[in-house]
Amino acid sequence: EVQLVESGGGLVQPGGSLRLSCAASGFTFSHYNMNWVRQAPGKGLEWLSYITTSSTTIYYADSVRGRFTISRDNAKNSLYLQMNSLSDDDTAVYYCATYDYAAYGGAFNIWGQGTMVTVSS
Amino acid sequence: DIVMTQSPDSLAVSLGETATINCKTSRSVLYNSNNKNYLAWYQQKPGQPPKLLIYWASTRESGVPDRFSGSGSGTDFTLTISSLQAEDVAVYYCQQCYSTPFTFGPGTKVDIK
Numbered sequence: 186e187v188q189l190v191e192s193g194g195g196l197v198q199p200g201g202s203l204r205l206s207c208a209a210s211g212f213t214f215s216h217y218n219m220n221w222v223r224q225a226p227g228k229g230l231e232w233l234s235y236i237t238t239s240s241t242t243i244y245y246a247d248s249v250r251g252r253f254t255i256s257r258d259n260a261k262n263s264l265y266l267q268m269n270s271l272s273d274d275d276t277a278v279y280y281c282a283t284y285d286y287a288a289y290g291g292a293f294n295i296w297g298q299g300t301m302v303t304v305s306s
Numbered sequence: 307d308i309v310m311t312q313s314p315d316s317l318a319v320s321l322g323e324t325a326t327i328n329c330k331t332s333r334s335v336l337y338n339s340n341n342k343n344y345l346a347w348y349q350q351k352p353g354q355p356p357k358l359l360i361y362w363a364s365t366r367e368s369g370v371p372d373r374f375s376g377s378g379s380g381t382d383f384t385l386t387i388s389s390l391q392a393e394d395v396a397v398y399y400c401q402q403c404y405s406t407p408f409t410f411g412p413g414t415k416v417d418i419k
Contacts, residue, residue: 220408230348230356230399230410244406280355291403292346292361299355 187211187295189281194300201271201304207264207281207297215259218284220293221266223277223302231277234266235284248274271304278302308332308402312411318419325387327414329400334380337404344404347376347385350413351396360385361403392418 193205207219221233234255235244243255254267264281278301282293309332319325335344343363348356358367360376363383373388387394395418400411 229413230350230401232401232406232408232410235406235408246407289358290342290344290346290362291408292358292401293348293356294358294361294367296355296357 189283189295189297191279191281191297191300194279194302196303196305197271198306199272199304202267202269203271203302205266205268205279205281205300205302207266209262209264212283212295214262218286219255219257219264220282220284221253221255221264222280222282222293222296223275224280224299225274225277228277233279236264268302271302273304276302276304307407308335308405308409310400310402310409310411312398312400312414314414315412316415316417318417319387319390320419321392322389323419325390325394325416327385327387327398327400327416329378329383329385329411331381331383331402331404335402335404336380343379343383344402345376345378345383346401346403347374348399348401349394349396350399356399359398387416390416390418 188210190208218237236255252270256265278299280299281297283295311330313328345363347360350356364376375386377384397413397415399413
C-alpha cells in the first residue's frame with residue numbers, strides 16, 4: 186500500500202523547536218520530489234517547502250524561511266522538517282506530500298494523514 | 307507569487323444537482339511549450355488529508371468519479387460536480403503547480419441543500 190506517515194508533532198512552547206518526520210512506504214521514495222504543507226485549525230492549506238529527489242533544490246515559503254529546514258534520507262525512505270523559533274502562528278496540522286511533475290504536472294498526488302503541532306505556553 | 311482566488315466561499319446544492327466552483331490565478335499557469343495548465347483540484351473531508359481530484363486543470367485522477375470535471379485555461383478555471391452525492395460534501399481547493407510558492411486557493415465548502 187502506498188503510504189506516507191507523519192510523526193513528531195506535539196505540544197511545544199513558543200520559541201521552541203520540533204522535528205517532524207514523514208515515512209514513505211509502498212513506492213520508490215527516492216524517485217519523488219517532496220513537499221510539506223500545513224493547515225491551521227479551521228483554515229486553508231499553506232504550502233511550506235519543497236525538496237528534490239537528491240536534495241539539490243530546496244524552496245521555502247516566506248513564512249518559514251530561515252526558521253524551518255527540509256531534508257530527506259532516501260536510504261531511510263524519510264522526509265524531515267526541522268522547525269525552530271516556533272510561534273502561535275505555527276499551530277497546525279502538518280502534511281507531507283509527493284510531487285510528480287512528469288505524471289501529474291506537479292500536483293501533490295500522495296498525502297500523509299498529518300501530524301498536529303501545537304505551539305502554546 | 308501567484309495569488310489564488312476561489313468563488314463562491316461556500317455553496318449548498320440539492321442532491322443530484324450540479325455544483326460549480328471557480329478558481330482564478332493572478333497570472334497564467336499555462337505552460338506554452340506543452341500547452342498544459344499547471345492547476346490542480348483537491349477535495350478535503352473533515353479530519354482527512356486533501357485528496358487529489360484533478361490535475362493539469364482537466365485530467366481526472368485515477369479512481370475519481372466522472373461526475374467530477376475540470377475545465378479552463380490560463381487564469382480562469384472551473385471544477386464541476388455533476389449530480390452531487392452526499393459523499394461529495396467537503397471543502398474543495400484549487401492549487402497552482404506552475405511555480406513556487408505552490409499556492410492554494412482559500413477553499414470552497416460544498417454542502418447539501
